[in-house]
Amino acid sequence: MSQLFFLTIYYGFAQYLPNSYCAFRPLGMASNWIRVYCVKRIFKKCGHIRTINRKVHFASGRNIEIGDESGIGANTSIPGNTIIGNHVILSRNCFILDKNHIFERTDIPLNDQGCYPPKQTVIEDDCWIGMNTLMTPGRHISKGTIIGMGSILTKDFPPYSVVGGNPAKLIKSRK
Template sequence: MKKIHIALYYLLLQYLPVGKSYNRFSKIWWIIRGITCKKIFKYCGKNVHIQRKAYFGSGKEVEIGDNSGLGINCEIPSNIKIGKNVLMGPNCVVLNGNHEFKDNDIPIIEQGMRPSRRTIIEDNVWIGYGVIITPGRILKKGTIVAAGAVVTKDFPEFSIIGGNPAKIIRMRK
């Protein structure tokens, strides 16, 4: 049954209009996407917003808390954990793997992949437009990630971070 919901999402539902106010049917499509994702994800809280063309692979290990969402065109791995009240802007990418490259005598393409690393996004996090998050990061409670940031390491709770690579801009507390 899960495969049917995944097929339904990727073949049809991901292309339906966005948001609550795009047109009078947009809220219906948004609700239908949410119901379908509840059937796909390991855990899907209440009032979850899955926007147009969000990609989550098989979704089998995705956990997403209440009042959280994936922005338009976001790409997340199928093993991510997202807390409550998380805002994710459009075009964000969360990576969970990387190529192996330690042997200079073997072409990178022949060295395979490093083991997958799970990303955790804790509660009350705001991720801006076009953010890239490298494998295995933990975005701690209350963090704000500025648009276009490349997150390559972990930061303390209530950090405001931005840049490439991301660094602390200031603390919220």
């Protein structure tokens, strides 16, 4: 079946099903299975996904790659050119941005200046992205990084970093 068919099923039905951790566990597990089944037929590359919770938005999804044992929390937004590694936890309400408005010229209204070309975000293996995190375009999240909840990520950090804040700053290294 075509990608368009599974996009229709996902956005028209599956995204509204209960979260995988709902009170009635069998219903949550079945809902998660349906969402995972759909995204495996939508994403460019898809490993064995642990969870896709409610209302995850990924546009057409055709250029998204996700590795094994990764999970995506409810209400998370992932642009179409994102690569997510193995064993990644994307908590709920995470927003990954891929482009920004052009705003250099003052003689042209902001709405008429357009946007910069999209930048790819890469999240390497074994990362934990906390709830309500915002990632600016083009971020590269190194292996083993933990991003604290509510952080705004405006730059990249070395592997095994623990970061948090607005803007996110290095709190400590895990190694």
